[in-house]
Amino acid sequence: MTRRRPQDGSSEGKTYANVSAPPTMKPLTVKMLKRAIDARQTPDETLVVNGVPVHNLTVVGKIVGVESKSSYVLYKVDDSTGVCDVKVWSDQDGDQTAEPIEVGAYVRVYGSVKTLANEHMIAAHTQQAVRKITDHNEVTFHMLEVVYASGHAEKTKVSGGAAPANAYTVPQQAPNVAANGDLGSEEIDVSIMGVLKQFAEGEQGMTVDEIASKQNGKFTRDAIKAALEEMSNGGEVFTTIDEDHYAAV
Known part of the structure; x- marks a missing residue:
């Protein structure tokens, strides 16, 4: 029995740099994130992915759940490797200046991992840290960026060199x-x-x-x-x- 899959755009001609993560943000999948969380000895320990400490990260996925409260919005984001919680706090006065993004939309999330009451989540401290994706090529480009960033980190670790500060680019053949x-x-x-x-x-x-x-x-x-x-x-x-x-x- 054939199952329906999400419909992503497939237009070409976009430059990878237009949608890549800022160089201070580590592109990850949910599976990689959960593996790094499970590897920690304590909740306060810094996340490590491929031997590299990760303080800020970005994931891309589809919103499969939304819970809106006066002080925060909690999204469940599915990137096909797993589902993670993303918590966006409202402004200090408690007002939500924007409507929550709807279920079914694809988003890019920027944030850091927080642990509250033994529950792990990505904490996005501004509403702009969860951005709705309008060009679905960005979903694919994020996955390519994850592959390249992982290979780049491993290559740097093996060679003993320092990673450059500039943003990643996509090679014709990823390492x-x-x-x-x-x-x-x-x-x-x-x-x-x-x-x-x-x-x-x-x-x-x-x-x-x-x-x-x-x-x-x-x-x-x-x-x-x-x-x-x-x-x-x-x-x-x-x-x-x-x-x-x-x-x-």
Whole structure:
């Protein structure tokens, strides 16, 4: 049975720099964020992703829940790797100067992780820190940015060099920093999801070979197939017209 997937735009010609995160913000997926949170020994400990401390972060996803109170708005944001809570506090006088963003909208979130009563969330201290996305290419570009930032961090860690302060750019071939392990697995998952969201048309999705052709040689077909099967078991993708066609949830 074919399931419907979110409809993302697929127009081309946008420059990556137009939608990339500020250099002080670490682009992450929800899965990466939760893994970093779970790795902490105490709630006050700094988040570490790929060996790099993370103080401020950005995620991109779809709003699947909204709870509006006089002092805050709580969003549930789903980026296809997981769901996280995003809490936006109102102005000091308690007034909400803007209506909450509706369920179903895609947003970019800027903030930092806070833990309150053993509940983890992204704290966005201004309403402008949750921005509605109007060009859905930004969803794909964020995933590519996550892949490149992860590879860049690993490369810097191995070489012992310092990361440049300027914003990231997308290379023709993102660094394949690991054949096995968490970083390699995270990189291939995010890259596959980015390809599916940008290039899959209709409800039949894309074949394994079609997905592999968009990877610029970063991963082998066998690695992509294995990752797709794992992502399917995790509910991130699903097969459509046959066992070789996949679409993003």
